[in-house]
Every structure is written in structure tokens, then in C-alpha cells.
Amino acid sequence: xxxxxxxxxxxxxxxxxxxxxxxxxxxxxxxxxxxxxxxxxxxxxxxxxxxxxxxxxxxxxxxxxxxxxxxxxxxxxxxxxxxxxxxxxxxxxxxxxxxxxxxxxxxxxxxxxxxxxxxxxxxxxxxxxxxxxxxxxxxxxxxxxxxxxxxxxxxxxxxxxxxxxxxxxxxxxxxxxxxxxxxxxxxxxxxxxxxxxxxxxxxxxxxxxxxxxxxxxxxxxxxxxxxxxxxxxxxxxxxxxxxxxxxxxxxxxxxxxxxxxxxxxxxxxxxxxxxxxxxxxxxxxxxxxxxxxxxxxxxxxxxxxxxxxxxxxxxxxxxxxxxxxxxxxxxxxxxxxxxxxxxxxxxxxxxxxxxxxxxxxxxxxxxxxxxxxxxxxxx
Numbered sequence: 001x002x003x004x005x006x007x008x009x010x011x012x013x014x015x016x017x018x019x020x021x022x023x024x025x026x027x028x029x030x031x032x033x034x035x036x037x038x039x040x041x042x043x044x045x046x047x048x049x050x051x052x053x054x055x056x057x058x059x060x061x062x063x064x065x066x067x068x069x070x071x072x073x074x075x076x077x078x079x080x081x082x083x084x085x086x087x088x089x090x091x092x093x094x095x096x097x098x099x100x101x102x103x104x105x106x107x108x109x110x111x112x113x114x115x116x117x118x119x120x121x122x123x124x125x126x127x128x129x130x131x132x133x134x135x136x137x138x139x140x141x142x143x144x145x146x147x148x149x150x151x152x153x154x155x156x157x158x159x160x161x162x163x164x165x166x167x168x169x170x171x172x173x174x175x176x177x178x179x180x181x182x183x184x185x186x187x188x189x190x191x192x193x194x195x196x197x198x199x200x201x202x203x204x205x206x207x208x209x210x211x212x213x214x215x216x217x218x219x220x221x222x223x224x225x226x227x228x229x230x231x232x233x234x235x236x237x238x239x240x241x242x243x244x245x246x247x248x249x250x251x252x253x254x255x256x257x258x259x260x261x262x263x264x265x266x267x268x269x270x271x272x273x274x275x276x277x278x279x280x281x282x283x284x285x286x287x288x289x290x291x292x293x294x295x296x297x298x299x300x301x302x303x304x305x306x307x308x309x310x311x312x313x314x315x316x317x318x319x320x321x322x323x324x325x326x327x328x329x330x331x332x333x334x335x336x337x338x339x340x341x342x343x344x345x346x347x348x349x350x351x352x353x354x355x356x357x358x359x360x361x362x363x364x365x366x367x368x369x370x371x372x373x374x375x376x377x378x379x
Contacts, residue, residue: 068094
């Protein structure tokens with residue numbers, strides 16, 4: 001354990017220790033003896049702990065980009081705004097798409113207008129073909145009875161073939177018109193889909209982290225407009241020293257302090273180490289709650305082997321800013337002694353320095369108690 005953090009308190013502790021031995025000046029008037037309960041400083045076995053700091057990050061972050069080329073007409077959100085899923089983020093100028101829609105609609109309407117004429121042509125050609133078939137059968141009967149010449153028969157056969165060909169041509173033209181209609185519908189659907197891209201919406205509910213474009217900017221497909229983090233989906237990322245990774249694994253519970261203390265399981269440990277700091281990132285998924293934001297700080301406590309420690313009741317410590325004092329009973333007088341404290345567990349505070357464990361102290365010093373006050377220990 002490093003004791004560097006306690007060095008600033010050493011001079012104060014030294015002065016306090018020295019002060020506990022000097023006699024109270026005769027001219028200083030002390031209050032009458034105070035009756036108070038006393039307790040012994042106790043030894044205890046406490047687990048070693050390391051407190052590591054981390055940063056809250058969003059588990060899901062997305063960039064909302066333009067999908068349609070054009071100038072951005074307006075952007076309706078700024079950094080820090082909360083947005084709902086499907087909320088309009090920006091609008092891109094879609095005049096080119098509107099022109100494509102009109103062109104596709106015109107081509108479709110023109111093709112549809114030609115369809116009745118083609119259907120009529122098919123009907124007419126089919127009627128002509130039926131007549132040619134009837135005529136051809138009659139001419140075949142007459143030919144069998146030697147009532148017509150071969151030339152007349154050949155002419156009837158040619159008229160039938162011509163009529164059938166005209167039916168096929170009319171049907172082919174109808175297929176072409178229908179294909180034109182289908183293509184025009186496809187072009188129209190594509191243009192209408194492109195037009196929907198002019199309205200840029202939020203893919204999920206979240207908070208705007210960054211606005212990367214401004215109205216008037218020409219947006220090409222894929223150009224970022226905003227960066228969005230998913231609301232209510234956060235984790236704490238903590239860099240952990242390589243030497244502390246032993247025994248850590250996903251699922252192990254650690255104490256997380258972030259506006260309160262709770263036990264949460266480790267969700268992930270990144271396999272790679274930072275080459276400079278020799279740390280690995282430990283991730284802990286945080287339950288959803290109002291007020292969580294990316295960039296907030298939190299800590300985790302990692303328990304180690306037990307260690308010897310001195311403890312006193314929390315009520316025995318008087319705090320004055322950063323200074324903490326206990327009153328040690330020396331020759332039936334209360335002697336104020338500065339102490340450095342550590343963890344608090346079950347109503348008892350660890351004393352890191354200032355006491356040696358043999359002292360008897362005031363259990364709950366009253367407000368009027370000062371250094372040197374006579375005390376009567378309550379039995």
C-alpha cells in the first residue's frame with residue numbers, strides 16, 4: 001500500500017500528538033467535567049480494496065447521415081436535445097426527386113393511355129383471324145370437291161396466316177405497353193422512395209451528442225448530420241491495471257459507485273491492453289435511470305486480501321472540513337487528536353493514522369467538548 005496520500009496529514013498529526021502532551025495553560029478556563037461514554041480503539045481484519053475511476057459511455061451510438069444528395073434546408077435539433085424514434089432531424093432539398101417523380105408519372109400515364117388502343121387492336125385482329133379461319137375451312141371443303149382452283153385456296157390460306165400474324169403483333173404490342181407501364185411504376189416507386197430520404201429521422205430514441213452539419217450545406221449520400229446516443233443504454237468503462245485483472249471475469253459482481261452504491265456484474269473485459277498504461281478496459285452495463293449521460297464519472301471497488309486495521313465508531317469522529325478529530329482520554333481529560341480515516345463499514349471508520357490502537361476515546365463527543373476538558377467516563 002502506498003502511504004504518499006497521507007503525507008500531507010503527517011505534520012498535523014505530529015502537532016496533534018505533541019499537543020496531547022502539553023499542559024493546559026492555567027489562564028485557560030475549562031468547562032466543568034463532562035460525563036461521556038468511552039470506547040476502546042479496536043483492531044479488525046478488513047479486506048484490501050482498490051477504488052478505480054471510470055467513465056460512463058453509451059452502449060449504442062449512431063451517426064445519422066443523409067441518403068439523398070441535395071442542400072440541407074433545415075436541421076431541427078441541437079447538441080443535448082432528446083429525440084424520439086422517428087422524429088424529424090433534418091430536411092434535404094428534394095426538387096430533383098420531385099422532377100423525377102413527375103417524369104415517371106408522365107411516362108406511366110402515357111403508357112396506360114396506349115393500353116386501350118392496343119386492346120382494341122387485338123380485338124380487331126382476333127375478329128379478322130376468326131373470319132379468316134372460317135373462310136379457310138370453307139375453301140378447304142371447296143378444294144376437296146374440286147370447286148375452286150389451287151390459287152384461290154392459297155389466297156385463303158395466306159389471308160389466314162396474315163390475320164394470325166396481326167393478332168400476334170397486337171398481342172406483342174400489348175406486352176410492350178404493359179412492360180412500359182411496369183418500368184414507369186418502378187421508376188415512380190424509386191423516385192418516391194428517394195423523396196422519403198429527403199426527410200431525415202432518428203433511428204432510435206436518444207440524445208444528440210454532436211451536430212455535424214448546418215442548413216445550406218450540400219449533403220451527399222452518407223454525409224453525417226448528427227451523432228446520436230441511445231437513451232437509457234449506458235455502461236461504465238474502467239481501465240484496470242494488468243496486475244488486478246487476475247480473478248476478474250464477466251459475471252463477477254463489483255461494487256459500483258455512481259450517485260449511489262450497488263453491486264453490478266462485469267459485462268465484458270476487452271482482451272487487449274493499452275500499451276502505455278498497461279490497463280485493460282472493464283465494462284459494466286448500467287441499469288436505466290434518469291440523469292445518466294455520457295462522460296459522467298463513476299468508480300468500482302475491487303476487493304483483495306484481508307489486512308489489519310484500527311477502527312472506531314463513526315460517531316466518535318468530529319469533522320471540521322477536511323480535518324477529522326477524535327478525543328482520546330488521557331488522565332481523565334479529553335485530548336483532541338487528528339486522524340486520517342479510510343473506509344467506513346457497518347458504522348465503524350478505519351483509522352489510517354493518528355492512533356496506535358491502545359487508546360480509549362470518547363464514543364460520541366458532545367459539541368461543547370474541547371481539548372483538555374475533564375471527563376467522567378460513564379460506566
